Amino acid sequence: MPTDLSAGSHPVSFRDAQFEPRQSTSRFIADALRAAIVEGALLPGEPLRQDAIARQFSVSAIPVREAFRQLESEGWVTIEPNRGAAVSLQSADEAREIYEIRASLESLAIGIAIEHHTPETLADAKRLLEAAENEPDPALYVVRNEQFHMSLYAPADRPRLMELIGQMHRRGERYLRLKLGLPIHKDSSDAEHRAIFDALVARDIERAQTLVARHLLATGELIHRFLADAQALAQSSHVKKKRRASSRTTSPKADE
Structure with a gap:
């Protein structure tokens, strides 16, 4: 694999840590590959x-195949017969x-959650909001962004809804990085x-739902x-290159 998925200067290895059976191993590999895709290393x-990949992680091919299948189900990886x-x-x-999809799910979630927020949960959401505002690293901002969004919906106490929202956040991670390419979009x-957040504090359900949906649809x-x-x-560009190549092959030869 052309990219070395490393932790500091040392390749990630399971020999340096305790881990559970194969399921945890494949999950660890999937997480590492997903992070490399989000960060643009892959x-x-x-x-x-x-x-x-198996050599790099010091494992057999089995957990790597399982990691590939997991990432394929999430849309990160494509597996084709005879091509890998x-x-x-x-x-x-x-x-x-x-x-x-996120706009629909998250506007629903904030509508349910808003009346269940407490001073403590609002303080936590504000802390995460400020952490995102002050985060200059795009890779870390993706994490801060998800943490803030999820803090808005957590008091809804809808675990299956939160699971779906989390899945969509993961599917959208590498796309969000495109938006963060210019500082104006982060601002x-x-x-x-x-x-x-202000609508949440004001307990204004309609405004909070509208702002969440508008924010996500615009993104x-x-x-x-x-x-x-x-x-x-x-x-x-591809068409122009083909035309130039065609013109070179069909143009008459110069007189000898």
């Missing part, structure tokens, strides 16, 4: 070499759909988070446009 379309596993390509339509997200549309424009540019 790029869209990049092949994942089962044997190389590769990092899934980014999709403009998938990004938009993820945020559409706008922080301002929208602050407005959502989905922004990422969709970014990816769609990038895809169109790449296709245009």
